[in-house]
Amino acid sequence: KTKVPEGLEDVPTISYFGIFKSMFYNEGPDKRWEDSRQVLEKYGIGKFWFHGEWYVVTTDLELIKDVFAKTDLYPKLSLEEAFPGSLMTSYFGTNVVFSNGDVWKRHRFITNPAFKSIPMQLFDDITVKLLKVIEKVDNEPIEVKDLMDRLILDVLGRIAFKFDFNYLEDPTNVLVTTYKEAIAEVNNPLYFLFPFIENIPYFYRTEARKKVAKIHDLFSGLIEERRKSMETDELSKKIDNNSADLLECMINASKNPKYHMSDEEMRYNLSTFMIAGHETTATALTTVLYVLATHKDVQSKVREELLRVLGDNLIPTIEQQKELKYMNMVLHENLRLYPPIHQLPRRENAEIIKFRNHTFLLNTPILVNIYGVHHSPKYWKDPEEFIPERFENENDEKRDQNTWLPFGGGSRICLGNTVTLIEERVMLCTILRKYEVSLPADSIHKDKLQLDKFNDSFTGLKALHLIFKRTTN
Numbered sequence: 484k485t486k487v488p489e490g491l492e493d494v495p496t497i498s499y500f501g502i503f504k505s506m507f508y509n510e511g512p513d514k515r516w517e518d519s520r521q522v523l524e525k526y527g528i529g530k531f532w533f534h535g536e537w538y539v540v541t542t543d544l545e546l547i548k549d550v551f552a553k554t555d556l557y558p559k560l561s562l563e564e565a566f567p568g569s570l571m572t573s574y575f576g577t578n579v580v581f582s583n584g585d586v587w588k589r590h591r592f593i594t595n596p597a598f599k600s601i602p603m604q605l606f607d608d609i610t611v612k613l614l615k616v617i618e619k620v621d622n623e624p625i626e627v628k629d630l631m632d633r634l635i636l637d638v639l640g641r642i643a644f645k646f647d648f649n650y651l652e653d654p655t656n657v658l659v660t661t662y663k664e665a666i667a668e669v670n671n672p673l674y675f676l677f678p679f680i681e682n683i684p685y686f687y688r689t690e691a692r693k694k695v696a697k698i699h700d701l702f703s704g705l706i707e708e709r710r711k712s713m714e715t716d717e718l719s720k721k722i723d724n725n726s727a728d729l730l731e732c733m734i735n736a737s738k739n740p741k742y743h744m745s746d747e748e749m750r751y752n753l754s755t756f757m758i759a760g761h762e763t764t765a766t767a768l769t770t771v772l773y774v775l776a777t778h779k780d781v782q783s784k785v786r787e788e789l790l791r792v793l794g795d796n797l798i799p800t801i802e803q804q805k806e807l808k809y810m811n812m813v814l815h816e817n818l819r820l821y822p823p824i825h826q827l828p829r830r831e832n833a834e835i836i837k838f839r840n841h842t843f844l845l846n847t848p849i850l851v852n853i854y855g856v857h858h859s860p861k862y863w864k865d866p867e868e869f870i871p872e873r874f875e876n877e878n879d880e881k882r883d884q885n886t887w888l889p890f891g892g893g894s895r896i897c898l899g900n901t902v903t904l905i906e907e908r909v910m911l912c913t914i915l916r917k918y919e920v921s922l923p924a925d926s927i928h929k930d931k932l933q934l935d936k937f938n939d940s941f942t943g944l945k946a947l948h949l950i951f952k953r954t955t956n
C-alpha cells in the first residue's frame with residue numbers, strides 16, 4: 484500500500500522517518516514542524532505515508548477555508564471508523580467532536596447552550612483555593628502544568644456538571660483518579676504507533692478496559708443522580724435562559740423525542756468534554772504563565788492594566804474583561820505561539836476534490852496543521868517571537884483571519900472558545916494581582932519551552948516549574 488494514489492503524485496513528500504521518529508519519541512509539534520516545514524513553507528501542502536495510507540497535510544489558507552466552510556464535504560473520520568474496537572473508541576464513542584452530519588448537528592444543538600454564558604460567581608471559592616495552594620509553596624518552584632490541570636478540572640466540573648471535583652485540595656478524589664488512569668491508557672503512545680496490535684488477543688488491554696468501564700460507571704452515577712434531582716419546570720426555564728449546564732442540557736434532550744440523546748451518548752460526551760475542556764485550557768494557562776515569566780515587561784504591563792481596570796474587584800466582570808485589551812492580546816499571542824491543539828482531527832473528503840493541479844480521490848486523509856500556520860513566516864513576521872502587539876486592532880485587521888486558528892473555524896469551531904478565555908482572564912487576574920511569576924535560573928525551559936506530545940492532536944509539555952513571589956499589591 485505504499486503506491487502514491489493518482490492525483491497526489493505531484494504533492495511533495497514529507498519523510499516517513501521524520502513522522503515515525505516524532506511519534507516514537509513523543510516529540511512536540513515544534514519538532515514535527517521542523518520535519519515538514521521545508522515542504523509546507525514552499526507548497527502549503529505535503530503528503531506522507533503512515534500505516535498504509537497517504538495523508539495530505541496542509542497550511543494552505545485556501546484549502547483550510549474550504550475545510551472550515553464545507554463540513555459535509557470534509558467530514559471527520561469517526562473513531563469507530565478510525566480505530567474500530569479500540570480502547571479509545573470504547574472511551575469516547577460517538578460524541579460532538581467526532582460525529583458528522585445530522586448526528587453532529589443534534590449533539591452540537593444540545594450541548595452548545597451550556598457554554599453560552601457561565602455564572603462568574605463559580606470562580607469565587609476556586610480562586611481562593613488556588614491562592615491558598617500558591618501561598619503554601621511560599622517562593623519555592625511549583626510545577627505549573629499539574630497545578631493548572633487541577634485548577635481547570637475543578638472549574639470544568641462546576642461549569643459542565645455543577646460538580647466539585649475539589650482536585651485542587653484533594654488529588655485522591657476517585658472520579659479524578661479514575662479519569663486520569665483511563666486517559667493515560669487511552670493515550671498510550673504504543674497504540675498510536677501500532678494501532679493494529681489492539682486486534683491481537685494478547686494486547687486486548689483487559690485492565691485498561693476495566694478502567695474505562697469504571698469511569699463510565701461513575702458518569703452513569705452522575706447522570707442518574709442529576710436526573711433524579713431535576714425539576715422539569717425549573718429545567719425548561721434554565722434551558723430557555725441559557726443557564727442550564729451540560730448535564731442538564733443533555734438530560735433534558737434525553738426526554739425529547741426530536742432531539743433525543745441516549746445515556747450512552749451522554750457518557751461519551753462527558754468523557755469528551757472532560758478532555759476537550761480541560762487539557763486544552765490547562766495547557767494554555769501554563770504556557771501563558773511561562774511567557775509572562777520570561778517576558779517581565781509584558782507581565783508588568785498586564786498587571787498594571789488589570790489593577791487599573793478591576794480596581795478592588797478580584798474577579799473581572801464580563802464588561803471589565805473586554806477592557807483588558809492588553810491581556811487579551813497576550814492571550815491571543817500565546818495561543819498562536821503554543822496552540823494547545825496543534826493539528827485538527829483528520830478529515831476525509833466525501834467527494835473527489837481538485838486542488839491546484841492535484842486530485843484528492845475519495846476519502847483522502849487530510850490534516851490541517853495549526854502549528855504550521857501559526858509558525859509560518861509567510862503569515863507572521865518573526866513567528867518564533869512573542870509579540871502581543873500583533874493583535875493590536877490596526878495590525879490585527881490587516882491579516883487574513885484564518886492565519887490564527889487555535890479554535891479551528893467555520894461551524895465546527897470550538898464550542899468552548901468563549902469560556903476558555905474567560906477562565907484564562909480570571910486566573911491571570913487572580914495570580915498576577917498578588918504574585919510575580921518567574922522562571923528558575925536552572926530551568927530546562929530557560930532557552931525555549933520544551934514541548935512534547937500529549938496525544939496526536941494535543942500539545943504536551945515537559946514539567947514546568949515556576950516561582951510565585953508575593954507582590955506588594
Ligand code: HEM
Pocket residue numbers: 579580581591598756759760761763764767822823824827828888889890891892894895896897898899900902903
Ligand atoms: C484553549 C482552549 C481550547 C482550545 C485551544 C480548543 C481548541 C479546539 C479546536 C482546534 C477545535 C476544533 C476541532 C475541529 O475542527 O476538528 C475544538 C473543538 C471543540 N472544542 Fe475546544 N478548545 C479549547 C477549549 C475548549 C473548552 C473549554 C471546551 C468545553 C468546555 C471545548 C469543547 C470543544 C468541543 C465540544 C469541540 C467540538 C466542536 C464541534 O465539532 O462542533 N474546547 N476545540
